[in-house]
Each structure stands twice: as structure tokens, then as C-alpha cells.
Amino acid sequence: MKKLLFAVVLLITTIASAQKNSxxxxxxxxxASEKLGDSKLENFEFSPRVGYQFAEKCTAGVEGSIMNVKTTGIDKTEKYKIGxxxxxxxxxxxxxSVFADLGAGYQNTSVNNAKGFYASLTPALFINMKNGFGLNFSIGGINYDNLDGKNDPRQENLGFNFGKTLNIGISKNFGL
Structure with missing residues (x-):
């Protein structure tokens, strides 16, 4: 089971460089699953994206994210992003091909109904396989998050995680 979960985490699907007007x-x-003593943390995330390549090297689109975090003995936390x-x-x-994604948008979490803003910059490598299919590789990026809840002080996080993560994905280009 752990090997399957590891494979799912590694098989992170992202959009890749493609042809104009596609x-x-x-x-x-x-x-992710982590166990510390009697406490267990489970994290599941799904983040779809849709983009349109309007120029030879430029793509723009929308992205979203739904994340569920369960911790033993603590309520389940849900986090949503749209941008x-x-x-x-x-x-x-x-x-x-090499590419860089710059994303930004609104986020909301179920803990104290906190709301805020996120931004990220992620460089990556694309390998063109065949017929619009390809593999994407990234090893981290720069992330910024801020959240402001009703009963909690404002939280701001700036992350620089180059070399700390590995994302491998598959992508498909649909020409118009």
C-alpha cells in the first residue's frame, strides 16, 4: 500500500509546454502520511489546472486545489485554493523544454475560516514523448502564503524548497 501511495505522489500531473493555440x-x-508516536497525520491534495497557450512560449490559465488534512485526535482540516x-x-x-510557472490566487481553510492569498514560482523540465504526451520534472520552487483567521493572528509563510521536493508528472496537449 505504501508503494502505491508513493507512486501516486510521484505521479503528479501538470500541464506542460505545447503548441500555440492549444x-x-x-x-x-x-x-502523505506521517506517524509520530500515537499521532498520525494524513494529507490528500487534488489540484486541477486548465490553460490556453496563446503564444509560442506563453500559457495562461486557471488552477484550483482541494486539500484534506486529518490528524489523530484533532478535527479534519480542509483547504481550498483558486487562482x-x-x-x-x-x-x-x-x-x-524548460518552463517556469507563476501562480497566484485566493485560499480558504476550515480552521477559524481563515482566508488569504498565495503565490508560487516553480521552474521545471518537460520531456516530449509522443503525440502530445510528455513527462514533467520539478525539484521545488518558491512559495508564499498568508492566512488571516477570525480568532488567530495573521500567518505568513515564505518557502524556498529547491531540492527538497521531487515532482514527476505526465501531461497531454490538446491542439485546437
Missing amino acids: ILLGGNVGY GFVRYSTPLSQMF
Whole structure:
């Protein structure tokens, strides 16, 4: 079971560089489980994306995220995000491209009904396999989050996680 969950986490699907005037579909699926003594933390996230490549190297679209976090002995937490993204990609050859995604939007969490803003910058590598299918690889990025709840002080987080994460995904380009 742990191997399956690890495979799901690694098989994070994102949209990739594609041809002008094409629709890009993708998203992330992730699961994490951590046990500390008698306490267990489980985290599940689903993050779909839809984009339109309006120029040879530029894509814009919308992204969302639903995250559920369960901790033994504590209520379940749900977190939602909705926003937009832009992508700039540069082909290195017919097979390889590099790209950077810049995303930003609104977020809400069920803990004290906290609301706020998020932003992220993620560089990645795309490998073109065949017929619009490809593999995406990223090893982290820069993330900013802020949340302001009714009974809690404002929380701000700035994360720089290059080399601390590995995302591997598949993507499909749908030409118009």
C-alpha cells in the first residue's frame, strides 16, 4: 500500500509546454502520511489546472486545489485554493523544454475560516514523448502564503524548497 501511495505522489500531473493555440489539461494528486508516536497525520491534495497557450512560449490559465488534512485526535482540516497561472517555456531541443510557472490566487481553510492569498514560482523540465504526451520534472520552487483567521493572528509563510521536493508528472496537449 505504501508503494502505491508513493507512486501516486510521484505521479503528479501538470500541464506542460505545447503548441500555440492549444489547450493544456493537468493537475496534481498527492498523498502523505506521517506517524509520530500515537499521532498520525494524513494529507490528500487534488489540484486541477486548465490553460490556453496563446503564444509560442506563453500559457495562461486557471488552477484550483482541494486539500484534506486529518490528524489523530484533532478535527479534519480542509483547504481550498483558486487562482490563475502563467507559464513561460523555452525549448532546448525537439525533445526537451524548460518552463517556469507563476501562480497566484485566493485560499480558504476550515480552521477559524481563515482566508488569504498565495503565490508560487516553480521552474521545471518537460520531456516530449509522443503525440502530445510528455513527462514533467520539478525539484521545488518558491512559495508564499498568508492566512488571516477570525480568532488567530495573521500567518505568513515564505518557502524556498529547491531540492527538497521531487515532482514527476505526465501531461497531454490538446491542439485546437
